[in-house]
Amino acid sequence: MQELVISASNLCVNVKEKQILKNVSFSARKGEVMALLGGNGAGKSTTIKTFLGLMTPSSGSVSLAGVNVHQQPDIVRQKVAYLPESVMLYGHLTAIENIKYFLSLSGKQKTAGDIAEALQRVALQEASWNSALAGYSKGMRQKTAIALALLRDAPILFLDEPTSGLDPVAIDEFNRLVKQLAAQGSTIFMVTHDVYGACHVADRIGLLHNGEIVGMFDAPEHGNIDSEVVHKAFTAGAHNE
Numbered sequence: 585m586q587e588l589v590i591s592a593s594n595l596c597v598n599v600k601e602k603q604i605l606k607n608v609s610f611s612a613r614k615g616e617v618m619a620l621l622g623g624n625g626a627g628k629s630t631t632i633k634t635f636l637g638l639m640t641p642s643s644g645s646v647s648l649a650g651v652n653v654h655q656q657p658d659i660v661r662q663k664v665a666y667l668p669e670s671v672m673l674y675g676h677l678t679a680i681e682n683i684k685y686f687l688s689l690s691g692k693q694k695t696a697g698d699i700a701e702a703l704q705r706v707a708l709q710e711a712s713w714n715s716a717l718a719g720y721s722k723g724m725r726q727k728t729a730i731a732l733a734l735l736r737d738a739p740i741l742f743l744d745e746p747t748s749g750l751d752p753v754a755i756d757e758f759n760r761l762v763k764q765l766a767a768q769g770s771t772i773f774m775v776t777h778d779v780y781g782a783c784h785v786a787d788r789i790g791l792l793h794n795g796e797i798v799g800m801f802d803a804p805e806h807g808n809i810d811s812e813v814v815h816k817a818f819t820a821g822a823h824n825e
């Protein structure tokens with residue numbers, strides 16, 4: 585069995601008097617895609633921020649590759665690439681220039697051949713590699729950010745609402761890329777409110793409602809998680825308020 589790479593254990597996060605996450609537990613093994621699904625205000629961003637070390641558990645813990653994030657915060661920089669909903673790269677620079685600049689900030693030495701290989705892996709069309717990102721679609725910016733993550737050798741990817749604002753073709757391409765990266769050994773954690781997208785790509789879905797995990801769904805060995813079942817559970821939570 586593969587090693588546990590992402591793990592939340594009885595995680596509680598309070599802000600002032602408010603309990604935002606309540607005893608949240610889940611895990612993902614190497615090569616798995618885990619999606620945390622929830623409506624607005626469910627606690628998805630709080631969960632990501634806690635894994636990134638930006639918020640502190642009131643009790644419980646989060647670990648990456650077996651290391652407690654709040655005891656050894658360096659683990660985040662060493663292991664994680666985080667893609668926010670709007671990818672933060674420079675619009676006036678090309679894909680290659682952005683990648684070179686951000687690699688230099690993280691002290692990584694990569695050749696032009698390495699960069700070309702990463703851009704090919706994420707299927708960014710070669711004709712765009714030397715165009716300014718200002719003219720890119722959201723899907724193209726995302727591919728550039730994922731190529732950068734690959735070049736930084738980050739084995740864990742955290743993705744915040746990765747498919748919002750993508751057209752159906754870009755969503756399909758993105759899902760294929762995520763599955764391919766997972767098959768090559770990356771471990772991927774995404775938060776989303778897109779039931780069908782999550783079922784299409786995830787090996788495991790945790791359903792978060794009002795800061796609590798109210799359902800956990802695993803994909804069968806050869807197939808996807810049943811979106812009708814997840815949709816029912818998602819809407820039942822919202823209707824039982």
Ligand SMILES: Nc1ncnc2c1ncn2[C@@H]1O[C@H](COP(=O)(O)OP(=O)(O)OP(=O)(O)O)[C@@H](O)[C@H]1O
Pocket residue numbers: 599602604622623624625626627628629630631777
């Ligand atoms: N700093 C804070 N102070 C007070 N309340 C907060 C703070 N951060 C988050 N919350 C509250 O915690 C709850 C969860 O917020 P969070 O942003 O994690 O949800 P989310 O699932 O990411 O929502 P969305 O899909 O709308 O982005 C919300 O009710 C929010 O108002």
